[in-house]
Amino acid sequence: MTTTMLAHRQEVRFLRWPVQSRERERLREAGLPCLLVLEGQSAPPSDISPTEDWVRPPVARLDLAARVHTLQRRTGTDFVPALDPTGVLYYGGHSVPMSEAQSEMMRCFLADFGHLVRRDRLKEALSRITNEAVTSNAIDLHIMRLRQRLDGVRLSLRTVWGRGYILEPAS
Numbered sequence: 001m002t003t004t005m006l007a008h009r010q011e012v013r014f015l016r017w018p019v020q021s022r023e024r025e026r027l028r029e030a031g032l033p034c035l036l037v038l039e040g041q042s043a044p045p046s047d048i049s050p051t052e053d054w055v056r057p058p059v060a061r062l063d064l065a066a067r068v069h070t071l072q073r074r075t076g077t078d079f080v081p082a083l084d085p086t087g088v089l090y091y092g093g094h095s096v097p098m099s100e101a102q103s104e105m106m107r108c109f110l111a112d113f114g115h116l117v118r119r120d121r122l123k124e125a126l127s128r129i130t131n132e133a134v135t136s137n138a139i140d141l142h143i144m145r146l147r148q149r150l151d152g153v154r155l156s157l158r159t160v161w162g163r164g165y166i167l168e169p170a171s
Helices: 021-030 060-073 098-113 119-130 136-151
Strands: 012-018 033-038 054-057 086-093 095-098 114-117 155-160 166-167
Touching: 012 166, 021 033, 033 060, 054 095, 086 136, 095 136, 095 166, 098 119, 098 136, 098 166, 114 119, 119 136, 136 155
Parallel strands: 012 033, 033 054
Antiparallel strands: 086 095, 114 166, 155 166
16 A cells, blocks of 8 residues: 655655555665554554654544645655645745635645636635635635735646636746
8 A cells, every 4th residue: 555645756655554664664765755654553663764754543634734744845845735734835845824714725726736626616615614605706806815825835826717726836
């Protein structure tokens, strides 16, 4: 079960610990980042390197993203944005705080980084925090404000007319 988190250069790999200890050694020798997923009541290894971290399932999605982001920063593979539980967005060595609405929308974009996120999905995400229907004008306003925030971390939202938006690195 070697799962990758990135589709770029060095990937953060997920390994089952201790079952995949041999694969871990290979990755350590190559200097590649990996996240060890502890099985059962296994103790974590005592010799964690800067290119490694570990979690014990179940792990919250935001916590997992924060661990992956830390590994990316340590190993120079900071290619995927990460949103921490306090609403701070990290990308490319930069960070910017987000409002509650912006954070909710960013979760949609981060789940499909580089791919289309439909306007209806953003409406649903915002209505979860407002407990009411969200209008198209409200989405437009939030997108405008989110674009302003993203300038600080060198990300952009590209409009796909009539369909939605794509979060991608700014050119």
